[in-house]
Amino acid sequence: MLFLQELKKIVISLPYLVFVAAVAVGLFSQGVFQFKDHPLREPQPGGGYGYKYEEIPEVIMPAALQDLWAEFKENSYTTYPIGFVKCVKLDAGKQEEIAGILSEITGSSPETIAREANIAASDPHSFQIGGDVIQQDGGFTIGTNGGQPGGVDTPVAVRDGLGYPQFQELMGRVDSLLGGGSNYAADSLVGYGAVPLTYEEANGRYDLAVKVDKVTGGYARLFADYAGVMTLSFLPVFLAVILSMKDRRARMEFLVYAKEVSSARLTWSRYLALVVAAMLPVIPLSYLSNVMVWDLHSGMGLDYLAPLRYDLGWLMPSVMVSTAAGMFLTELTGTPIAIAVQGLWWMFDVNLGIKTVRSGYSLLRLAPRHNAGVNSWFRTQDYLDHFQDLLQNRLLMAGVSLLLAILTILLYEAKRKGKLGGKASFPKRVFNMGNRPNKHPAYFAFARCGRSRFMPGHAAAHRHSQPGPGWGCHATGDVCLPYRRGASNACVPTGAKPGDR
Numbered sequence: 001m002l003f004l005q006e007l008k009k010i011v012i013s014l015p016y017l018v019f020v021a022a023v024a025v026g027l028f029s030q031g032v033f034q035f036k037d038h039p040l041r042e043p044q045p046g047g048g049y050g051y052k053y054e055e056i057p058e059v060i061m062p063a064a065l066q067d068l069w070a071e072f073k074e075n076s077y078t079t080y081p082i083g084f085v086k087c088v089k090l091d092a093g094k095q096e097e098i099a100g101i102l103s104e105i106t107g108s109s110p111e112t113i114a115r116e117a118n119i120a121a122s123d124p125h126s127f128q129i130g131g132d133v134i135q136q137d138g139g140f141t142i143g144t145n146g147g148q149p150g151g152v153d154t155p156v157a158v159r160d161g162l163g164y165p166q167f168q169e170l171m172g173r174v175d176s177l178l179g180g181g182s183n184y185a186a187d188s189l190v191g192y193g194a195v196p197l198t199y200e201e202a203n204g205r206y207d208l209a210v211k212v213d214k215v216t217g218g219y220a221r222l223f224a225d226y227a228g229v230m231t232l233s234f235l236p237v238f239l240a241v242i243l244s245m246k247d248r249r250a251r252m253e254f255l256v257y258a259k260e261v262s263s264a265r266l267t268w269s270r271y272l273a274l275v276v277a278a279m280l281p282v283i284p285l286s287y288l289s290n291v292m293v294w295d296l297h298s299g300m301g302l303d304y305l306a307p308l309r310y311d312l313g314w315l316m317p318s319v320m321v322s323t324a325a326g327m328f329l330t331e332l333t334g335t336p337i338a339i340a341v342q343g344l345w346w347m348f349d350v351n352l353g354i355k356t357v358r359s360g361y362s363l364l365r366l367a368p369r370h371n372a373g374v375n376s377w378f379r380t381q382d383y384l385d386h387f388q389d390l391l392q393n394r395l396l397m398a399g400v401s402l403l404l405a406i407l408t409i410l411l412y413e414a415k416r417k418g419k420l421g422g423k424a425s426f427p428k429r430v431f432n433m434g435n436r437p438n439k440h441p442a443y444f445a446f447a448r449c450g451r452s453r454f455m456p457g458h459a460a461a462h463r464h465s466q467p468g469p470g471w472g473c474h475a476t477g478d479v480c481l482p483y484r485r486g487a488s489n490a491c492v493p494t495g496a497k498p499g500d501r
Contacts, residue, residue, distance in 0.1 A: 002265065006273035011280070015242045020281045023231045027285060030226040035219050036292040042206055049202035051194045057164035062157070063192040064171060064184065065105060069156045072098050073117040080351075081181035088178050097177055101170050107159035116156075208380035214303035216290055221370055221383065223289045223307070224314040227282060228367035233318045234346040236278040240326025241336045243274065263412040267327070271405050274323045275316070282319075283311050314390075317397040318367055324404035331411050361389035368393055 010016050027033070043049055071077045075095060077088040090098065099110040099117075106113070158167070171184040178184070183191055197205075209218050286307040294302060322342055329338035349366040360369035368390055370383060383390075 002261065002269040003273055006270045007277060010239065010243065010273055010277040013242075015239065016277060019235055019239055019278070022235055023227075023281050024285065026230040027223075027227060027289075030230060032223050032226050032285075032289045033292065035222075035289060036296060039293065039296045040206070040209055040215055040218070043199060043202040045199055047199075049197040049199065052197055052201070053190055054193045054195060055190050056193050056195065057167070059195060060189050060192040061162075061164065061167050063194075064167075064189055065102075065156060065158055067192070068098075068171075068174060068184065069102065069117075072102065072113075077178050077182065079178050079181040081179055086181070090177065094177050098174060101174055102156075104170055105158060105162060105167065106156060205379070205381065208384075210300060212384070213380050214306065215293070215297045215300055216303045216306040217310075218380065219290050219293055220286065220306040220310040221314075223286050224310040225369055225371045227286070228315055228318050229350055229369065232278070232282065232315050233322060233349065233367040234342060236274065236319050236322040237326035237338055237342040239278060240274050240323045241330050241338050243270070244327065244330040245336060263409050263416060267405060267409045267412055271323065271327060271408075274327070275319055278319045278323065279311065279316060282315060283308065286311050313394060314368065317394045317401070320401035321366070321397045321404070324401040324408070328404045328408045328411070331408055361386040361393055363389070363393055363396060365393055366397070 072095070075089050077090070079086050079088055096110065096114075099113045102108075102113045103110045168186050168189065171189060172186055175182045175185040182188070209215065213221075290307045325342050325345075326338040329341060330336065345366060370379070
């Protein structure tokens, strides 16, 4: 069976062993085999239960303003324009514009804003706002006079009457001045809406983790997050490229193009073998990660198929698209450029989603994210809320991979028919060497046979093999093989093997 032949060729190769080792090391570095150190525990009254993020203007506005003030006084703004962290320093003109925006938010004049910022920057251990001296070791604290009569209003308090829509618009202007990608963008302000969870909310999350995720689902989801972003969205492209380039280095692509096996069967067999090979180490590793928490939650109705479902539903589409991209681009260009293309896609996907690590299910994500650290298994409701987005994303990635596989089939077929590169360019390249003194007659065996079926006794079919010592042409079906000729200087009959005399 062609699929099994391709699979065997992959799994016994050295690059595959390196791939398996890279997957294991990458996952180990993320702590997926230490889940037993973070068991799912039922919340107890009177404890701390973490935070949630909600769009509450009364929480977001002062917190965002505090961050903006701190960055304004230092003239050092943190942004993520293409995912990478970038510290932005503004010129005097743009700093004045930021001061004007702070003025609109606080109600203080731009001059007061600038003066207070200069005071804060000149002495970070002690500065005066609103008539009170605020002391803090190594930093500063923004304080107010509590709005008491006779005091001076602090320049870093949201003025009365400022609505949230207007605040969003002002913060959007800040984001534009910084070049985009800041926490002040309208879709990022919710990150300032951290509010503590109540006992009832924490208990509700626990119930979902037990009843819906059956405990193991949460751990499997976190494993899938790490596996997707760290290894399986990028590494499979190496297997696809190396397999194709190996055939090219051995000049086997011309035999492949000449086979009677259809382009579709050949491509699908190789594609399926690559995907299966890439998934082979993932499934046992996901179970190894998950099984470590089974004893800690015995008797809780665990879902033992959760790791397999997340492997196939969450991770395999990423493997499929990475593999398909590798096959298509390598066949198209004859170079390993697919590694660079897939690497860039992976890099931008990881970094552009750096602000959505907690919950990133956008349609074009190569690797969906669902990671809030060791508390990820408490976020079942967040996963359920975004399940449709995740489903659409995974179906799209699977669809893109199948489209690339179909394009690879068409490319193969075009080359086999001599319409594009491959076999078409090879004879031309060979016969153009007619006046070269060191041409090897064995080339003619490949160049002249092609896909034509030559029958024994047809002298015309073998006439080209007469010149040159020791080599001739042999055709079995559609496959051309070079062989050594005997002393009689006659072609080896059809059915002989390479090297027969």
